[in-house]
Amino acid sequence: MIYLDHHATTPCDPRVVEAMLPYLTQHFGNPHSDSHEAGREARRAIDQSLDSMAAILNAPRESMVVTSGATESINLALRGFLMHPRCKRHQVVLCETEHPAVLEVADDLSKQATASGQPIEIIRVGVHPHDHPSAGQVDVDQLRAVVNEQTAVVSIMWANNEIGSIAPIQSLAEITHEAGAVLHCDATQAVGRLPVDVRATDVDLLTASAHKFYGPKSTGFLVVGNGNRRLRLRPQIVGGGQQRGLRGGTLNPATIVAMATAMRIANDDLESDTSRILELREMLWNRLHSALDGLQLNGTSWREDSSARLPGNLNVRLRDIEGEAWMAATPDVAFSSGSACSSTEALPSHVLLAMGLTESEARRSVRFGIGRFNTVDEIHAAADQLIASHQKLVG
Ligand SMILES: Cc1ncc(COP(=O)(O)O)c(C=O)c1O
Known part of the structure:
Protein backbone atom coordinates (compact mmCIF):
# COMPACT_ATOMS: atom_id res chain seq x y z
CA MET A 1 0.00 0.00 0.00
CA THR A 10 1.72 9.58 10.33
CA PRO A 11 3.77 6.46 11.08
CA CYS A 12 6.00 6.62 14.15
CA ASP A 13 9.51 7.52 13.01
CA PRO A 14 11.87 4.59 13.87
CA ARG A 15 14.12 7.08 15.74
CA VAL A 16 11.11 7.97 17.90
CA VAL A 17 10.40 4.32 18.68
CA GLU A 18 14.03 3.76 19.59
CA ALA A 19 14.02 6.73 21.97
CA MET A 20 10.82 5.70 23.74
CA LEU A 21 11.38 1.95 24.24
CA PRO A 22 13.70 2.16 27.28
CA TYR A 23 10.98 4.13 29.10
CA LEU A 24 8.60 1.17 28.78
CA THR A 25 11.04 -1.42 30.09
CA GLN A 26 14.17 -0.22 31.94
CA HIS A 27 13.11 3.24 33.13
CA PHE A 28 9.51 2.46 34.06
CA GLY A 29 9.26 4.49 37.28
CA ASN A 30 6.24 6.58 38.15
CA PRO A 31 7.33 10.17 37.41
CA HIS A 32 5.25 11.39 40.36
CA SER A 33 7.11 9.15 42.87
CA ASP A 34 9.98 11.30 44.04
CA SER A 35 11.02 9.09 46.96
CA HIS A 36 13.30 6.89 44.83
CA GLU A 37 15.60 7.12 41.85
CA ALA A 38 13.28 5.18 39.49
CA GLY A 39 10.64 7.86 39.85
CA ARG A 40 13.12 10.74 39.73
CA GLU A 41 14.67 9.31 36.55
CA ALA A 42 11.26 9.19 34.85
CA ARG A 43 10.54 12.74 36.04
CA ARG A 44 13.85 13.98 34.61
CA ALA A 45 13.01 12.43 31.22
CA ILE A 46 9.68 14.24 31.21
CA ASP A 47 11.21 17.53 32.32
CA GLN A 48 13.87 17.37 29.61
CA SER A 49 11.25 16.49 27.00
CA LEU A 50 9.01 19.39 27.97
CA ASP A 51 12.00 21.78 28.13
CA SER A 52 12.92 20.76 24.60
CA MET A 53 9.36 21.11 23.26
CA ALA A 54 8.87 24.51 24.91
CA ALA A 55 12.15 25.73 23.40
CA ILE A 56 11.17 24.59 19.88
CA LEU A 57 7.73 26.21 20.18
CA ASN A 58 9.24 29.30 21.87
CA ALA A 59 6.67 28.91 24.65
CA PRO A 60 7.21 29.40 28.40
CA ARG A 61 8.22 26.06 29.93
CA GLU A 62 5.54 26.34 32.63
CA SER A 63 2.85 26.69 29.94
CA MET A 64 3.24 23.10 28.68
CA VAL A 65 0.45 20.68 29.63
CA VAL A 66 0.55 17.07 28.38
CA THR A 67 -2.74 15.53 27.27
CA SER A 68 -4.03 12.50 25.37
CA GLY A 69 -4.06 14.49 22.13
CA ALA A 70 -5.49 17.51 20.39
CA THR A 71 -9.12 16.61 21.12
CA GLU A 72 -8.51 16.61 24.86
CA SER A 73 -6.35 19.74 24.60
CA ILE A 74 -9.13 21.57 22.75
CA ASN A 75 -11.68 20.49 25.37
CA LEU A 76 -9.41 21.77 28.14
CA ALA A 77 -8.67 25.03 26.32
CA LEU A 78 -12.25 25.97 25.38
CA ARG A 79 -14.28 24.47 28.21
CA GLY A 80 -11.55 25.28 30.71
CA PHE A 81 -11.48 28.96 29.75
CA LEU A 82 -15.24 29.54 29.39
CA MET A 83 -16.12 27.57 32.52
CA HIS A 84 -13.58 29.21 34.83
CA PRO A 85 -15.36 31.22 37.56
CA ARG A 86 -13.28 34.30 36.64
CA CYS A 87 -14.36 34.28 32.97
CA LYS A 88 -16.71 37.24 32.61
CA ARG A 89 -17.32 36.98 28.86
CA HIS A 90 -19.58 34.50 27.11
CA GLN A 91 -18.83 34.37 23.38
CA VAL A 92 -16.63 32.03 21.34
CA VAL A 93 -15.77 33.08 17.80
CA LEU A 94 -14.56 30.37 15.45
CA CYS A 95 -14.30 29.56 11.77
CA GLU A 96 -16.75 27.31 9.91
CA THR A 97 -13.89 25.15 8.66
CA GLU A 98 -12.55 24.16 12.10
CA HIS A 99 -12.03 20.47 12.82
CA PRO A 100 -14.98 18.63 14.45
CA ALA A 101 -12.83 18.49 17.61
CA VAL A 102 -13.45 22.25 17.92
CA LEU A 103 -16.91 22.46 16.33
CA GLU A 104 -18.42 19.78 18.54
CA VAL A 105 -16.98 21.26 21.74
CA ALA A 106 -18.45 24.60 20.66
CA ASP A 107 -21.86 23.01 19.93
CA ASP A 108 -21.83 21.46 23.36
CA LEU A 109 -20.78 24.74 25.02
CA SER A 110 -23.64 26.51 23.23
CA LYS A 111 -26.05 24.50 25.42
CA GLN A 112 -24.31 25.64 28.61
CA ALA A 113 -23.73 28.78 30.63
CA THR A 114 -20.61 30.36 32.10
CA ALA A 115 -20.00 30.18 35.87
CA SER A 116 -21.74 33.56 36.22
CA GLY A 117 -24.83 32.16 34.47
CA GLN A 118 -24.55 33.80 31.05
CA PRO A 119 -25.58 31.45 28.20
CA ILE A 120 -22.54 30.71 26.01
CA GLU A 121 -22.85 32.01 22.47
CA ILE A 122 -20.94 30.62 19.48
CA ILE A 123 -20.30 32.85 16.46
CA ARG A 124 -19.01 31.25 13.26
CA VAL A 125 -17.16 33.22 10.62
CA GLY A 126 -16.76 32.10 7.03
CA VAL A 127 -13.90 31.53 4.61
CA HIS A 128 -13.15 32.94 1.16
CA PRO A 129 -15.04 31.10 -1.60
CA HIS A 130 -13.44 28.52 -3.90
CA ASP A 131 -12.98 30.97 -6.79
CA HIS A 132 -11.18 33.55 -4.61
CA PRO A 133 -7.34 33.75 -4.69
CA SER A 134 -7.34 32.97 -0.95
CA ALA A 135 -9.92 30.18 -1.29
CA GLY A 136 -10.62 28.50 2.04
CA GLN A 137 -8.75 31.08 4.14
CA VAL A 138 -10.60 32.57 7.10
CA ASP A 139 -12.31 35.86 6.17
CA VAL A 140 -10.39 38.24 8.43
CA ASP A 141 -12.76 41.19 7.81
CA GLN A 142 -15.73 39.10 8.91
CA LEU A 143 -13.80 38.06 11.99
CA ARG A 144 -12.88 41.66 12.83
CA ALA A 145 -16.54 42.64 12.55
CA VAL A 146 -17.77 40.14 15.13
CA VAL A 147 -15.02 40.08 17.79
CA ASN A 148 -15.94 42.49 20.61
CA GLU A 149 -15.90 43.02 24.38
CA GLN A 150 -18.21 39.99 24.84
CA THR A 151 -15.75 37.64 23.13
CA ALA A 152 -13.91 35.34 25.51
CA VAL A 153 -12.05 33.16 23.00
CA VAL A 154 -11.33 33.29 19.28
CA SER A 155 -10.55 29.76 18.06
CA ILE A 156 -8.96 29.45 14.64
CA MET A 157 -6.92 26.55 13.32
CA TRP A 158 -3.34 27.22 12.25
CA ALA A 159 -3.57 24.90 9.21
CA ASN A 160 -6.62 23.17 7.80
CA ASN A 161 -6.59 19.37 7.74
CA GLU A 162 -8.53 19.10 4.45
CA ILE A 163 -7.37 21.88 2.15
CA GLY A 164 -4.12 22.76 3.95
CA SER A 165 -4.88 26.49 4.16
CA ILE A 166 -2.65 28.36 6.61
CA ALA A 167 -4.21 31.13 8.70
CA PRO A 168 -2.62 34.59 9.19
CA ILE A 169 -2.08 33.89 12.88
CA GLN A 170 -0.40 37.16 13.84
CA SER A 171 -3.22 39.30 12.38
CA LEU A 172 -5.78 37.11 14.12
CA ALA A 173 -3.93 37.54 17.41
CA GLU A 174 -3.93 41.33 17.00
CA ILE A 175 -7.67 41.49 16.31
CA THR A 176 -8.37 39.15 19.23
CA HIS A 177 -6.22 41.04 21.73
CA GLU A 178 -7.53 44.45 20.69
CA ALA A 179 -10.91 43.23 21.92
CA GLY A 180 -9.40 41.86 25.14
CA ALA A 181 -10.10 38.23 24.17
CA VAL A 182 -7.68 35.29 23.96
CA LEU A 183 -6.66 33.32 20.87
CA HIS A 184 -6.86 29.53 20.82
CA CYS A 185 -5.15 27.94 17.89
CA ASP A 186 -5.66 24.33 16.86
CA ALA A 187 -2.16 23.73 15.50
CA THR A 188 -2.59 19.98 15.04
CA GLN A 189 -1.72 20.07 11.34
CA ALA A 190 0.90 22.79 11.72
CA VAL A 191 3.25 21.51 14.44
CA GLY A 192 6.06 19.57 12.78
CA ARG A 193 5.14 20.84 9.31
CA LEU A 194 5.59 24.59 9.74
CA PRO A 195 7.63 26.77 12.08
CA VAL A 196 5.33 27.36 15.08
CA ASP A 197 6.45 30.18 17.40
CA VAL A 198 4.05 30.84 20.26
CA ARG A 199 5.63 34.07 21.52
CA ALA A 200 6.23 35.63 18.09
CA THR A 201 2.64 34.98 16.99
CA ASP A 202 1.22 35.86 20.42
CA VAL A 203 -1.09 32.82 20.48
CA ASP A 204 -2.52 32.26 23.98
CA LEU A 205 -3.66 28.64 23.80
CA LEU A 206 -2.16 26.16 21.34
CA THR A 207 -3.14 22.52 20.84
CA ALA A 208 -1.55 19.61 18.93
CA SER A 209 -1.20 15.81 18.69
CA ALA A 210 2.07 13.85 18.42
CA HIS A 211 0.75 11.36 15.84
CA LYS A 212 0.54 14.10 13.21
CA PHE A 213 4.31 14.64 13.43
CA TYR A 214 5.60 11.02 13.46
CA GLY A 215 5.06 10.45 17.16
CA PRO A 216 2.66 8.04 18.91
CA LYS A 217 -1.13 8.32 18.97
CA SER A 218 -3.11 9.44 22.02
CA THR A 219 -0.38 11.87 23.09
CA GLY A 220 -0.54 15.61 22.71
CA PHE A 221 -0.15 18.89 24.48
CA LEU A 222 -1.72 22.23 25.24
CA VAL A 223 0.26 25.44 25.61
CA VAL A 224 -1.46 27.60 28.23
CA GLY A 225 -0.26 31.18 27.89
CA ASN A 226 2.72 32.84 26.24
CA GLY A 227 3.67 35.10 29.14
CA ASN A 228 1.77 38.15 27.87
CA ARG A 229 -1.58 37.50 29.54
CA ARG A 230 -2.71 35.64 32.65
CA LEU A 231 -4.87 32.68 31.65
CA ARG A 232 -7.02 30.68 34.01
CA LEU A 233 -8.46 27.31 33.01
CA ARG A 234 -10.88 25.15 34.94
CA PRO A 235 -9.42 21.59 34.92
CA GLN A 236 -11.50 19.04 33.02
CA ILE A 237 -9.81 15.94 34.49
CA VAL A 238 -9.18 16.01 38.23
CA GLY A 239 -7.62 13.51 40.61
CA GLY A 240 -3.97 13.21 41.59
CA GLY A 241 -3.16 16.88 41.23
CA GLN A 242 -0.59 16.29 38.49
CA GLN A 243 0.45 19.08 36.13
CA ARG A 244 -0.24 21.77 38.74
CA GLY A 245 -3.76 20.46 39.12
CA LEU A 246 -4.66 21.35 35.52
CA ARG A 247 -4.85 17.79 34.26
CA GLY A 248 -4.82 14.88 36.67
CA GLY A 249 -3.41 11.43 35.91
CA THR A 250 0.01 9.74 35.85
CA LEU A 251 2.14 10.97 32.98
CA ASN A 252 3.63 8.45 30.54
CA PRO A 253 7.40 9.09 30.22
CA ALA A 254 7.66 6.84 27.13
CA THR A 255 5.11 8.71 25.01
CA ILE A 256 6.31 12.11 26.24
CA VAL A 257 9.92 11.26 25.34
CA ALA A 258 8.57 10.04 21.98
CA MET A 259 6.61 13.25 21.37
CA ALA A 260 9.63 15.43 22.20
CA THR A 261 11.92 13.32 20.00
CA ALA A 262 9.42 13.50 17.14
CA MET A 263 9.21 17.28 17.51
CA ARG A 264 12.99 17.66 17.59
CA ILE A 265 13.42 15.55 14.43
CA ALA A 266 10.66 17.47 12.65
CA ASN A 267 12.28 20.74 13.66
CA ASP A 268 15.81 19.66 12.66
C1 LIG B 1 -6.90 20.01 12.74
C2 LIG B 1 -7.15 18.88 13.69
N1 LIG B 1 -7.56 19.16 14.94
C3 LIG B 1 -7.78 18.19 15.83
C4 LIG B 1 -7.62 16.87 15.50
C5 LIG B 1 -7.88 15.83 16.55
O1 LIG B 1 -6.70 15.15 16.86
P1 LIG B 1 -6.71 13.85 17.79
O2 LIG B 1 -7.66 12.91 17.15
O3 LIG B 1 -5.29 13.36 17.74
O4 LIG B 1 -7.15 14.26 19.13
C6 LIG B 1 -7.22 16.53 14.21
C7 LIG B 1 -7.09 15.11 13.80
O5 LIG B 1 -7.45 14.72 12.70
C8 LIG B 1 -6.96 17.56 13.28
O6 LIG B 1 -6.55 17.31 12.05
Missing part, protein backbone atom coordinates in the same frame (compact mmCIF):
# COMPACT_ATOMS: atom_id res chain seq x y z
CA ILE A 2 1.20 3.51 -0.78
CA TYR A 3 0.29 5.73 2.13
CA LEU A 4 -0.78 9.23 1.06
CA ASP A 5 -2.98 10.15 4.02
CA HIS A 6 -0.57 11.97 6.33
CA HIS A 7 -3.18 14.48 7.52
CA ALA A 8 -5.08 11.60 9.15
CA THR A 9 -1.98 10.27 10.86
CA ASP A 269 14.64 18.26 9.30
CA LEU A 270 11.98 20.88 8.56
CA GLU A 271 13.72 22.45 5.57
CA SER A 272 14.83 19.24 3.88
CA ASP A 273 11.51 17.45 4.53
CA THR A 274 9.57 20.45 3.23
CA SER A 275 11.50 20.82 -0.01
CA ARG A 276 11.25 17.08 -0.78
CA ILE A 277 7.52 17.00 0.01
CA LEU A 278 6.88 20.10 -2.15
CA GLU A 279 8.52 18.34 -5.10
CA LEU A 280 6.46 15.20 -4.55
CA ARG A 281 3.23 17.19 -4.42
CA GLU A 282 4.11 19.01 -7.63
CA MET A 283 4.80 15.65 -9.25
CA LEU A 284 1.51 14.10 -8.11
CA TRP A 285 -0.50 17.16 -9.18
CA ASN A 286 1.20 17.30 -12.60
CA ARG A 287 0.63 13.61 -13.26
CA LEU A 288 -3.05 13.70 -12.25
CA HIS A 289 -3.81 17.06 -13.83
CA SER A 290 -2.38 16.10 -17.20
CA ALA A 291 -4.16 12.71 -17.27
CA LEU A 292 -7.60 13.44 -15.78
CA ASP A 293 -9.83 15.76 -17.79
CA GLY A 294 -11.40 18.59 -15.80
CA LEU A 295 -9.44 17.95 -12.57
CA GLN A 296 -9.61 21.02 -10.31
CA LEU A 297 -7.61 22.07 -7.27
CA ASN A 298 -9.64 22.81 -4.12
CA GLY A 299 -8.18 25.59 -1.97
CA THR A 300 -5.41 28.11 -2.47
CA SER A 301 -2.96 27.49 -5.30
CA TRP A 302 0.61 27.18 -4.01
CA ARG A 303 1.77 28.68 -7.29
CA GLU A 304 0.22 32.03 -6.35
CA ASP A 305 1.22 31.98 -2.70
CA SER A 306 3.62 29.25 -1.59
CA SER A 307 3.14 30.07 2.11
CA ALA A 308 -0.66 29.74 2.07
CA ARG A 309 -0.92 25.97 1.94
CA LEU A 310 0.62 23.05 3.85
CA PRO A 311 3.45 21.55 1.77
CA GLY A 312 2.10 17.96 1.56
CA ASN A 313 -1.55 18.84 1.00
CA LEU A 314 -3.35 18.21 -2.28
CA ASN A 315 -7.15 18.38 -2.44
CA VAL A 316 -8.66 17.83 -5.87
CA ARG A 317 -12.09 17.68 -7.46
CA LEU A 318 -12.98 15.22 -10.20
CA ARG A 319 -15.34 16.08 -13.03
CA ASP A 320 -17.22 12.84 -13.29
CA ILE A 321 -16.90 10.43 -10.36
CA GLU A 322 -17.25 10.51 -6.60
CA GLY A 323 -14.21 10.37 -4.35
CA GLU A 324 -15.58 7.33 -2.51
CA ALA A 325 -15.79 5.36 -5.78
CA TRP A 326 -12.25 6.38 -6.76
CA MET A 327 -10.93 5.30 -3.36
CA ALA A 328 -12.72 1.94 -3.57
CA ALA A 329 -11.33 1.36 -7.07
CA THR A 330 -7.76 2.18 -5.92
CA PRO A 331 -7.31 -0.03 -2.85
CA ASP A 332 -3.50 0.04 -2.87
CA VAL A 333 -3.29 3.80 -2.41
CA ALA A 334 -4.36 5.24 0.96
CA PHE A 335 -6.02 8.63 0.51
CA SER A 336 -9.20 10.18 1.82
CA SER A 337 -12.46 11.77 0.84
CA GLY A 338 -12.51 14.29 3.67
CA SER A 339 -11.46 14.50 7.28
CA ALA A 340 -10.97 11.13 8.97
CA CYS A 341 -13.87 11.82 11.30
CA SER A 342 -16.45 12.84 8.73
CA SER A 343 -15.43 10.12 6.27
CA THR A 344 -16.86 7.43 8.57
CA GLU A 345 -20.25 9.12 8.26
CA ALA A 346 -19.78 9.65 4.48
CA LEU A 347 -20.94 13.26 4.76
CA PRO A 348 -19.75 15.76 2.18
CA SER A 349 -16.89 17.78 3.64
CA HIS A 350 -18.08 20.77 5.70
CA VAL A 351 -14.87 22.56 4.70
CA LEU A 352 -15.60 22.33 0.97
CA LEU A 353 -19.25 23.29 1.52
CA ALA A 354 -18.09 26.33 3.52
CA MET A 355 -16.06 27.37 0.46
CA GLY A 356 -19.26 27.35 -1.58
CA LEU A 357 -18.82 24.05 -3.40
CA THR A 358 -22.02 22.15 -4.08
CA GLU A 359 -22.70 18.85 -2.32
CA SER A 360 -21.97 17.02 -5.58
CA GLU A 361 -18.66 18.88 -6.03
CA ALA A 362 -17.69 18.09 -2.44
CA ARG A 363 -18.48 14.40 -3.01
CA ARG A 364 -16.27 14.44 -6.10
CA SER A 365 -13.31 15.68 -4.05
CA VAL A 366 -10.44 13.79 -2.42
CA ARG A 367 -7.50 14.69 -0.22
CA PHE A 368 -3.92 13.48 -0.49
CA GLY A 369 -1.39 14.09 2.28
CA ILE A 370 2.23 13.46 1.32
CA GLY A 371 4.69 12.69 4.09
CA ARG A 372 8.32 12.28 5.17
CA PHE A 373 8.82 8.70 3.97
CA ASN A 374 7.11 8.93 0.57
CA THR A 375 9.42 8.51 -2.42
CA VAL A 376 9.43 9.57 -6.09
CA ASP A 377 8.79 5.95 -7.10
CA GLU A 378 5.78 5.77 -4.79
CA ILE A 379 4.28 8.94 -6.22
CA HIS A 380 4.63 7.60 -9.77
CA ALA A 381 3.21 4.21 -8.79
CA ALA A 382 0.29 5.89 -6.99
CA ALA A 383 -0.38 8.17 -9.98
CA ASP A 384 -0.34 5.16 -12.34
CA GLN A 385 -2.90 3.35 -10.17
CA LEU A 386 -5.08 6.42 -9.68
CA ILE A 387 -5.17 7.20 -13.40
CA ALA A 388 -5.88 3.56 -14.32
CA SER A 389 -8.71 3.20 -11.80
CA HIS A 390 -10.21 6.53 -12.90
CA GLN A 391 -10.17 5.42 -16.54
CA LYS A 392 -11.92 2.16 -15.58
CA LEU A 393 -14.62 4.08 -13.71
CA VAL A 394 -15.36 6.61 -16.45
CA GLY A 395 -15.28 3.81 -19.05
